[in-house]
Amino acid sequence: MLEENLKKVQENIVLAAKRARRNPDDITLIAVSKTKPAEMIKEVYDCGVREFGENKVQEILQKSELLPPDISWHMIGHLQRNKVKAVIGRAKLIHSVDSVRLAEEISKQAFNSGIVVNILLEVNVAGEETKYGFRPDELNDIFPKIAALPNIFIRGLMTSAPFVADPEDNRIYFRQLKQLCVDLRNKNIDNTSMDVLSMGMTNDYEVAVEEGATCVRVGTAIFGEREYNFE
Numbered sequence: 237m238l239e240e241n242l243k244k245v246q247e248n249i250v251l252a253a254k255r256a257r258r259n260p261d262d263i264t265l266i267a268v269s270k271t272k273p274a275e276m277i278k279e280v281y282d283c284g285v286r287e288f289g290e291n292k293v294q295e296i297l298q299k300s301e302l303l304p305p306d307i308s309w310h311m312i313g314h315l316q317r318n319k320v321k322a323v324i325g326r327a328k329l330i331h332s333v334d335s336v337r338l339a340e341e342i343s344k345q346a347f348n349s350g351i352v353v354n355i356l357l358e359v360n361v362a363g364e365e366t367k368y369g370f371r372p373d374e375l376n377d378i379f380p381k382i383a384a385l386p387n388i389f390i391r392g393l394m395t396s397a398p399f400v401a402d403p404e405d406n407r408i409y410f411r412q413l414k415q416l417c418v419d420l421r422n423k424n425i426d427n428t429s430m431d432v433l434s435m436g437m438t439n440d441y442e443v444a445v446e447e448g449a450t451c452v453r454v455g456t457a458i459f460g461e462r463e464y465n466f467e
């Protein structure tokens with residue numbers, strides 16, 4: 237069943253890419269496995285998926301013990317500063333950097349571990365009060381500050397669009413995130429590449445791909461509904 241779900245999502249990504257005249261290989265599917273057990277993750281792993289997303293440090297630590305070492309874990313949920321030390325070196329990419337203080341802590345811990353940590357800046361494009369992330373108008377100010385921190389590399393931007401009945405309603409936010417990313421990329425600041433755009437979830441990943449997503453984060457469409465809603 238998971239295999240069929242996965243195939244459907246992969247097919248939809250290819251179709252959306254083609255509609256936008258994009259190369260489907262430029263889009264990475266991150267299977268969001270939060271709240272799901274290691275056995276289910278292994279099933280999806282056995283279908284070839286190597287990129288998994290979690291929103292809690294504890295789950296990344298526990299699951300990475302139980303699952304093959306060639307999995308890349310993506311930290312996609314709000315990260316508390318006191319959890320940074322534990323996740324450094326365990327996550328391939330931290331998508332959810334939503335404050336300068338958090339970036340400073342990541343920098344400090346990365347420096348202590350002697351590694352460079354890849355991050356995305358989370359942007360609250362729709363200005364939802366319940367969501368984390370920088371306001372679009374803050375980015376020009378904070379971008380060079382975070383880029384200047386040691387042992388941090390800013391790969392791009394991430395957003396979680398509003399929960400809407402019609403995914404077309406989110407197209408404008410995906411388009412805005414893409415434009416913000418292009419604008420920051422044009423600044424050509426050291427320790428930034430701005431080639432990653434993490435946007436699109438179960439409800440709206442096809443629209444996100446059409447608007448330039450390079451990473452989509454899909455949970456429910458692959459693993460089914462989550463029993464507990466932690467978000």
Ligand SMILES: *Cc1c(COP(=O)(O)O)cnc(C)c1O
Pocket residue numbers: 268270291312313396437438439453454455456457467
């Ligand atoms: C849970 C989660 C997802 C996946 O959501 P689905 O609707 O189940 O696809 C994607 N991104 C973030 C940040 C999440 O917390």
